[in-house]
Amino acid sequence: MRMLVVSDNHGWDSILTDLKRRYEENVDVMIHCGDSELLADNPAVEGYTIVRGNCDSEDQYPNDVLESVEDCRVFVTHGHRYNVKMTLMNLSYKAKENSADFVFFGHSHTAGVEKQDGIIYLNPGSISLPRGRSEKTYAIVEVDKLQITVRFFDEKHVEVEDMKATFSR
Template identity: 35%
Template structure:
């Protein structure tokens, strides 16, 4: 299954529109918050199912985190702010282990992250709107097939 992973798009439709052609090739889209309304826009543009959570800049009455299964992998999706992700991975790692996550998708830092620790993959796609720590805008393509996970960073 091919999954587009975005976060921290902050209503930057000029950049969202640039990634729509990539997302149209996906089976599922994941948005890790800031701006939740962008997930609705992306769904309307692609007609592809989207799993999305609210971020610290969102005021929508939607879930702050989701836990779901894709191709036999348990995915934990959150924005990251409630786990103090800017100050380290400890809190989110504890939560991931407690709930049995295989993959953790988060945002908030606006910095691309791809870390595997204790058998759990932690990924942050970076930001299309306001990248930090890097000089490029980014999102991810996550492929899950037959227990194998491949991750591709796409720079815009």
Template identity: 40%
Template structure:
């Protein structure tokens, strides 16, 4: 099981709370960018994080590729792939990197879908939600072989009823 959050826009306490809630149980915690925190902030110990379009610290990487629970997980903010217009460009990049899971931020809205056997997931925003779901949220992914259980959670760590998926 691992945790994905994004677009915290300076809300350090939210990151800290999620980290404390999962640091003993999650195999990984990912932040998909736009934290607006320094790249050397101690909060990042134990969290894989990338640069977003609002992160100007040169210490962040634009993308990361990491193996978690036997899956290659690609992490990017998404702005460089114009994910607001669709996932086509990001899907080319994910396929090039042989990713099993491609995480991204930027659009502040939940997305969970498979394209060519790659899971694409946006965890929404823990600070500034947009779109249909006006809920500050993050996602939890559980891996069962080639199937994924995705659970979107509010900041009280409660499951959001309409946002539970088996893919």
């Protein structure tokens, strides 16, 4: 299984179109973690599972989504409602409450991935306004029977190799 995860494009619709063109036939799901700043009828967001961020005015986006992708439970949120800039504790309670295998979130614009209590927490960073690193990033998550591999890519689709992470399943 493969999942594309992107967040915080802040109005830059052509990057979402580019990602869709590149990946929609090669991933099982395309996930957007909020702050698209695009309306729900914008063609750039079509095909994405998308949540509402603190900068989104579109009320058609849900705050959170729990989605099953193959045999995995994926919880998606922007993160501002869970105070993710300070701690992952609130988000971890919600993840456990929903029996999530993966938690995808944005808001901080800081790319990173970690595994806690068997749950993968992934922030793909911001595809437009990164913090902590210079690269504008998104992530591809690959899941097989034995392992989970997370790769980060910049807006030109070049892998940020030092960010790659692999976890046992």
